[in-house]
Amino acid sequence: MATLGIDFGTSNSAVATLVNGKIKRIQVEPDNDTLPTSVFFDFDDQIVQFGSVANQNLLNGSDGRYMRALKSVLGTGLMAERRMIIGKKFDFYDIISEFLSALKSRAEQSEGVVFDHAISGRPVYFHSDDAARNAKAEQDLRECYRRAGFKSVEFMFEPEAAALAAHASSRGDGGLGLIVDIGGGTSDYCLFETGKNSKINIVASHGVRLGGTNFDKVLNLEYFMPLLGRGAQIKKMMSEGVVTAPNSIFHDLATWEKIPFCYTPELKNTVRDLQRQAFEPELFKRLGRLIADRAGHELAFMAERAKITANQTEHGAAKIDLDLIDDGLYVGINQADLARIMSDLCQVIDRSVQDTLDNAGCKPEQVSEVIYVGGSSQMHMVQAVLRGIFPHAKFRLSGVFTAVVDGLALAIDNS
Ligand SMILES: Nc1ncnc2c1ncn2[C@@H]1O[C@H](COP(=O)(O)OP(=O)(O)OP(=O)(O)O)[C@@H](O)[C@H]1O
Ligand SMILES: [Mg+2]
Structure with a gap:
């Protein structure tokens, strides 16, 4: 078989x-x-x-x-x-x-x-x-x-699969190795020992539901969605006063797996009402157009590309054209901005790596090598977290997309 x-x-x-x-x-x-x-x-x-x-x-x-x-x-x-x-x-x-x-x-x-x-x-x-x-x-x-x-x-x-592959491609020095696999949806860790023979011994595995799609979502919500009405003030329909536009619309539209369910007649009606009641109706006009064009995935792809571009832009800001939202619209994003808006996510990664060590009863100095796997391990802010925890370890990228x-x-x- x-x-x-x-x-x-x-x-x-x-x-x-x-x-x-x-x-x-x-x-x-x-x-x-x-x-x-x-x-x-x-x-x-x-x-x-x-x-x-x-x-x-x-x-x-x-x-x-x-x-x-x-x-x-x-x-x-x-x-x-x-x-x-x-x-x-x-x-x-x-x-x-x-x-x-x-x-x-x-x-x-x-x-x-x-x-x-x-x-x-x-x-x-x-x-x-x-x-x-x-x-x-x-x-x-x-x-x-x-x-x-x-x-x-x-x-x-x-x-654990990545640990097998990393060990097969380069035998460690007999110390503890840590796989840090930050993918699209989850972050996964495996602490392993390399023995005298060719086998590895798994010491602890741990993880958290956080990955590149969470980074995309935060960038989308922070940089793109305000141009479509997120955080905008709306006059109440039935009474005096103002409220903030409902956040759930923007969250769903920035969440990869929920985007296909955003193109409903109900949502189109809601956006039309918001446009009528808004102090800045042009924001919701853009939102209505984006939904009518079913362009939520394209926007999410732009957020993903913006994340990767800003991560690669060492100095200055990456200019992200947003013609998809409106002609001539753009935003500038640099690595420092990116790290600022994603600092909560980085804290979760920090905590979960520490938990992996705690679960195994290990100290950071026992880890001699950190091996990055998964596309999002290429984020500088993620690597900064790991360098902070393991100041003396060796770091290597190993088959980012193929180790598993x-x-x-x-x-x-x-x-
Ligand atoms: N150069 C890069 N810089 C930063 N992020 C990147 C880069 N290249 C890819 N990514 C991100 O890596 C993620 C995909 O990584 P990968 O293919 O390892 O995930 P996956 O294995 O599909 O997800 P999971 O293992 O979590 O189910 C995406 O979120 C993508 O945006
Ligand atoms: Mg993966």
């Missing part, structure tokens, strides 16, 4: 297997070891597209329904909600299993074998503070694998 290692990520996914004891990543998209975890229901052709093709369809303005951050829905009440799309009823189990099934069949085509068994990564906590939801999220993902046609699935903590899937492939040996 052939086994496929699957890193089903919030933002990106990858698959790999083990051939003659060696990792073989399978390119499920041309010339790429990973693909965006995105789905596009194409209304014209009545088909479902995945990965980069799904993203292209969204950005080209094709008529359809786009979805991203599907992993964040696992364990929530949204999973079982059924919606009519391209003439069929889909719930989130179906949508995620469509994506997993595409990975399965592309891998099978590439390798010429049937992958009946999956070894899948999972975050240590899908939901940090809710044990029942966390357990339900794994059950949900198991059900998605079943519907995708896998006969069985085994789960492994993503940072590599480790899952290595784990096939024992599965």
